[in-house]
Amino acid sequence: MDLVAQGIWKALHLLVTLDREVIGITLLTFEVSASATAISLLLGIGIGVAIALNSFTGKRFVVSLVNTGMGLPPVVVGLFVSILLWRSGPLGSLGLLYTPTAIVIAQSIIATPIIMGITIGAIQSLAPALRLQILALGATRRQLVWILVREARLPLMAAVMAGFGGVVSEVGASIMVGGNIKGYTRVLTTATVMETGRGEFDVAIALSVILLLASLGANYVLTVIQQHERPR
Amino acid sequence: MNDAAPTLLELRDLEVRRGGVEVLDVPSLHLRDRELVALIGPNGSGKSTLLLSMMGLLERTAGEILYRGSAVPPGRALIEYRRKLALVLQEPCLFDLTVHENVASALRMRGIGHAEVRRRVGAYLERFRLGSMAERSARKLSGGEARRVNLARALVTEPEVLLLDEPFTSLDPPTRQSIVDDLERTIRDTGTAAIIVTHDQEEALRLSDRIVVMDGGRIAQSDAPSVVLNDPQNAFVASWVGMETILDGVICRSAGGELVVAVSGKEIGAVGDGSPGDRVYCCIRPESVVLDIANPSSRTSARNVFAARITSTTSAGAYLKLRLDCGFPLVAHVTRDSFAILELARREHLFASFKATAVHVIRKGDGAAARAAPC
Numbered sequence: 275m276d277l278v279a280q281g282i283w284k285a286l287h288l289l290v291t292l293d294r295e296v297i298g299i300t301l302l303t304f305e306v307s308a309s310a311t312a313i314s315l316l317l318g319i320g321i322g323v324a325i326a327l328n329s330f331t332g333k334r335f336v337v338s339l340v341n342t343g344m345g346l347p348p349v350v351v352g353l354f355v356s357i358l359l360w361r362s363g364p365l366g367s368l369g370l371l372y373t374p375t376a377i378v379i380a381q382s383i384i385a386t387p388i389i390m391g392i393t394i395g396a397i398q399s400l401a402p403a404l405r406l407q408i409l410a411l412g413a414t415r416r417q418l419v420w421i422l423v424r425e426a427r428l429p430l431m432a433a434v435m436a437g438f439g440g441v442v443s444e445v446g447a448s449i450m451v452g453g454n455i456k457g458y459t460r461v462l463t464t465a466t467v468m469e470t471g472r473g474e475f476d477v478a479i480a481l482s483v484i485l486l487l488a489s490l491g492a493n494y495v496l497t498v499i500q501q502h503e504r505p506r
Numbered sequence: 507m508n509d510a511a512p513t514l515l516e517l518r519d520l521e522v523r524r525g526g527v528e529v530l531d532v533p534s535l536h537l538r539d540r541e542l543v544a545l546i547g548p549n550g551s552g553k554s555t556l557l558l559s560m561m562g563l564l565e566r567t568a569g570e571i572l573y574r575g576s577a578v579p580p581g582r583a584l585i586e587y588r589r590k591l592a593l594v595l596q597e598p599c600l601f602d603l604t605v606h607e608n609v610a611s612a613l614r615m616r617g618i619g620h621a622e623v624r625r626r627v628g629a630y631l632e633r634f635r636l637g638s639m640a641e642r643s644a645r646k647l648s649g650g651e652a653r654r655v656n657l658a659r660a661l662v663t664e665p666e667v668l669l670l671d672e673p674f675t676s677l678d679p680p681t682r683q684s685i686v687d688d689l690e691r692t693i694r695d696t697g698t699a700a701i702i703v704t705h706d707q708e709e710a711l712r713l714s715d716r717i718v719v720m721d722g723g724r725i726a727q728s729d730a731p732s733v734v735l736n737d738p739q740n741a742f743v744a745s746w747v748g749m750e751t752i753l754d755g756v757i758c759r760s761a762g763g764e765l766v767v768a769v770s771g772k773e774i775g776a777v778g779d780g781s782p783g784d785r786v787y788c789c790i791r792p793e794s795v796v797l798d799i800a801n802p803s804s805r806t807s808a809r810n811v812f813a814a815r816i817t818s819t820t821s822a823g824a825y826l827k828l829r830l831d832c833g834f835p836l837v838a839h840v841t842r843d844s845f846a847i848l849e850l851a852r853r854e855h856l857f858a859s860f861k862a863t864a865v866h867v868i869r870k871g872d873g874a875a876a877r878a879a880p881c
Binding site for chain 1: 561563585588592595599602612616659660
């Protein structure tokens with residue numbers, strides 16, 4: 275218990291004293307995860323709505339693929355992104371491996387199916403007559419999609435939370451494609467793993483507490499928005 | 507309704523199939539300017555499918571829709587076509603927005619300016635008595651209020667054609683009546699042509715210039731309300747407009763417009779056209795049947811008097827519905843007072859009478875199957 279208390283105390287100390295390294299790691303963590311979530315939102319909602327609204331051969335298979343992707347192991351994503359970005363890999367010439375961009379790419383791949391899956395479910399759970407009613411009001415295709423997304427905004431907010439939660443907490447992909455380079459690609463999860471490996475439990479606990487607090491803060495903001503919107 | 511009014515909407519050889527099964531087959535249907543048409547028929551008869559097809563929301567297997575004489579093409583023109591119409595579905599399907607924003611939604615889709623949107627929405631909120639709840643969330647509305655918002659949202663675009671798919675179901679009678687009043691006033695004021703799907707015969711008679719009866723995806727009859735009501739063209743329409751007794755018979759004798767029809771070994775006097783040997787349906791409204799304890803033959807002008815036995819009694823709102831066995835089945839309505847006065851609860855045998863003019867005769871067709879050996 276002393277170790278935990280010591281870790282929490284250390285976390286508070288690091289935060290209160292605005293430790294430059296910890297603040298840098300925290301900011302990078304959010305910058306990377308927020309970017310990945312934003313990219314995943316664009317891709318996940320766009321493709322998810324298209325899948326939900328269109329009938330095509332193999333739709334069930336595609337949806338089951340997306341659902342499988344919702345549980346994509348980060349280390350598998352890390353492995354394939356590493357191979358892609360490896361110096362001799364297909365995208366090696368871009369020189370992205372061990373950069374924050376590489377982490378954004380990997381995390382986007384992790385979050386996109388999560389957001390896409392929730393989007394498909396959210397759009398399909400809207401009343402079937404709603405789509406007919408919107409078209410009957412004279413909507414164009416673009417207006418139809420916009421209104422459907424607006425009507426499904428509460429579950430889509432949950433998708434944002436799930437996507438962000440999924441990427442901010444993953445470590446496998448970040449460490450594989452980012453390399454945990456101090457001051458460059460080190461994020462809260464990779465730093466925690468490293469400090470644990472070094473036996474620096476108090477620092478590891480401190481970083482975990484910061485990760486938890488930061489994650490709680492972000493989700494609290496999203497939850498407040500969601501609850502404000504919820505029908506009463 | 508002026509028969510010379512120009513045709514707004516016309517369907518030609520419209521056919522819709524789902525999974526290889528024909529769900530709609532309408533060779534011809536038109537809607538004239540300012541005309542109000544009631545579409546009636548049982549569940550699954552294709553009424554909603556017809557409205558969705560008219561709106562261009564269902565893929566049709568064959569046929570075409572003409573608007574003011576021009577075929578409605580697909581693509582962007584279909585959206586422009588839809589914007590001249592409005593469809594009100596059975597469920598309101600309101601957006602998770604305020605009442606004002608719901609009513610404004612279709613106007614915003616059309617890119618109408620802010621000031622005009624406010625003016626029109628304000629006017630239609632007042633018209634449908636929603637002015638005090640403009641800023642209320644649509645999710646907090648009662649069933650009746652939601653229907654009003656739904657109607658206001660459809661009519662605020664000032665459509666040339668309004669399609670209503672059972673817009674008043676599951677509402678209590680006073681609320682329903684009040685909304686029907688507001689709708690009727692608005693439609694008459696604006697001169698909007700409309701097609702309303704309803705199960706309510708009274709509503710159909712009150713609102714419409716013409717009634718279209720549908721059965722199995724086809725139009726069974728399309729006529730003025732009084733014609734549909736008094737001169738149904740087939741047994742299905744007859745039953746739908748309240749002729750609860752429909753009997754198979756063969757014309758025995760025919761003279762001067764008076765017929766004698768053999769039904770299950772009994773003879774029924776009727777008025778109509780036909781020749782001996784014609785197979786016919788004799789259709790009788792339950793309210794045309796008079797019940798007596800004693801034989802009324804000597805004191806009634808009714809041609810048809812039969813000894814009857816009550817086989818069942820069921821409640822039918824203000825009336826009781828009696829199923830009688832007169833050698834053929836006959837349905838009669840009797841008030842609860844008459845039921846008590848005649849002490850029908852403890853009587854099994856009585857007399858049923860009805861006039862020859864109360865029997866609507868429908869010939870079964872022109873082919874050989876429609877003929878039988880004369881009596």
